[in-house]
Amino acid sequence: MEYTLQFGQVLKYVPYLIAGAWLSLQIAFLAFCGGMVIGLLGAMGKIFGGRIVRSVVGVYVTFFTNTPQLSQIYFLFFALPEAGILLTPYEAVLIGMTLNAGAYLTEIQRAGFISVHRAELEAAETMGMSLLQSVWYVILPHIIKVLFPPLSNLYIIMTLGTSMAAIFGVEELTGRALNVNAITFRSIEIFSVTAGLYLLVTVVASTVLVLLGRWLFHVKGKVF
Amino acid sequence: MLARLFEEIPRFFSHYNTIFLLKAAATTLCLSAGGCIMGLLIGFSLALIRITRGQLLLPARILSISYVESFRRVPFLVTLLFMFFVYHALNLTVSVFIVGLTTVCLIAASYTGEIVRAGMESVHITQWEATEAMNFTLVQKLRLVILPQAWKVILPPLFYFFLGFIKDTALASQIGVVELTYSGKVLNNKGFSAALVFGTVLALYFTISYPLARFGAWMEKKVGVSKDRRR
Numbered sequence: 001m002e003y004t005l006q007f008g009q010v011l012k013y014v015p016y017l018i019a020g021a022w023l024s025l026q027i028a029f030l031a032f033c034g035g036m037v038i039g040l041l042g043a044m045g046k047i048f049g050g051r052i053v054r055s056v057v058g059v060y061v062t063f064f065t066n067t068p069q070l071s072q073i074y075f076l077f078f079a080l081p082e083a084g085i086l087l088t089p090y091e092a093v094l095i096g097m098t099l100n101a102g103a104y105l106t107e108i109q110r111a112g113f114i115s116v117h118r119a120e121l122e123a124a125e126t127m128g129m130s131l132l133q134s135v136w137y138v139i140l141p142h143i144i145k146v147l148f149p150p151l152s153n154l155y156i157i158m159t160l161g162t163s164m165a166a167i168f169g170v171e172e173l174t175g176r177a178l179n180v181n182a183i184t185f186r187s188i189e190i191f192s193v194t195a196g197l198y199l200l201v202t203v204v205a206s207t208v209l210v211l212l213g214r215w216l217f218h219v220k221g222k223v224f
Numbered sequence: 225m226l227a228r229l230f231e232e233i234p235r236f237f238s239h240y241n242t243i244f245l246l247k248a249a250a251t252t253l254c255l256s257a258g259g260c261i262m263g264l265l266i267g268f269s270l271a272l273i274r275i276t277r278g279q280l281l282l283p284a285r286i287l288s289i290s291y292v293e294s295f296r297r298v299p300f301l302v303t304l305l306f307m308f309f310v311y312h313a314l315n316l317t318v319s320v321f322i323v324g325l326t327t328v329c330l331i332a333a334s335y336t337g338e339i340v341r342a343g344m345e346s347v348h349i350t351q352w353e354a355t356e357a358m359n360f361t362l363v364q365k366l367r368l369v370i371l372p373q374a375w376k377v378i379l380p381p382l383f384y385f386f387l388g389f390i391k392d393t394a395l396a397s398q399i400g401v402v403e404l405t406y407s408g409k410v411l412n413n414k415g416f417s418a419a420l421v422f423g424t425v426l427a428l429y430f431t432i433s434y435p436l437a438r439f440g441a442w443m444e445k446k447v448g449v450s451k452d453r454r455r
Contacts, residue, residue: 003313066437067430071405075422082418082419163300167301174299188306188309192306194302195303203297
């Protein structure tokens, strides 16, 4: 092997890369929030909706969970212009990720809703709680314990998934790594540094999530 | 737009395009299945290293743990590009398919390592102690006592992981592996309507993934750990 590793040139670009990592986290956060809203509506539709609503949500979830996110974004980015809808790369990636996350979050939130026993709701009613009170004091503390671990897991997976945005030219962490690669040609170094940054970002994100879970919802969790 | 789409359909599904798409679908399946099976073998040994005890094997344990934890926190795309350039730096001339396969294998190893470990830990501690008391060797322990109980916990998540990888291998198109997404790009560049091409690609992914997902759900029900496990 006649390859000498030279990190010097690449390390200059670390602040530039970190700014990209911030954008990655932002995309993941926005897509996650959008996905939560879609997921909430989807889960409600699947539990309380009529037959038509249920089957529409079912088709949405099966389609998006059984096809790759990358091909979905390809479809949004290249096929929608034929119908006259032009999306910027950032919008296409964000919409694609949101729709995809929505499908997974529908399933996760449905599982959470199902975990609340009917008896507990009846108990809340007996105590004379209003709907808001019973949601706040009975349903939420119960659901959050079931939901928090899979949700934080999905958030980490989505942060990793934002690397897909690089393919469409969004300058997040991987996109910026590709830029630096084109400038310096130190490919191995730049991609190992990028991998290290992803490691750092996801470890920080999971630590924050675990702490949040402990303080706010008393959910036990671990980073590793 | 729709009229143009319908007009293009017979031209799109010509003999050669159909064969091209089906071959690409087969590549997608080979890439994920091959990678996951090899990954499972490595992941299994990683899990084995992790459950060993004794001072001598401590470095191996630390290595195994850090491997499993770090590869699960790096995106597939970054690992893929990294491997692509590593092969290049090592002066190894291999096809991009092999690069993709190695990457799938590396990542699958870390995930399956975690799944197998969780499965083995689900076996009650007294069972492990009983094997100690019987003075079994490691192979005997696993073959006679642990695995017959653990495989029910291991199999369903393992299958779902494999399913997930069928979708993740779409990223291998970025280094030029001719799988479904890449074939979509090629056909789109040939001038076919993007809606038609990527619609077909999505439909093909769906036809691969959906039956397997149904099979997985059926298997989970069939194999599922019964509630009254004797301990």
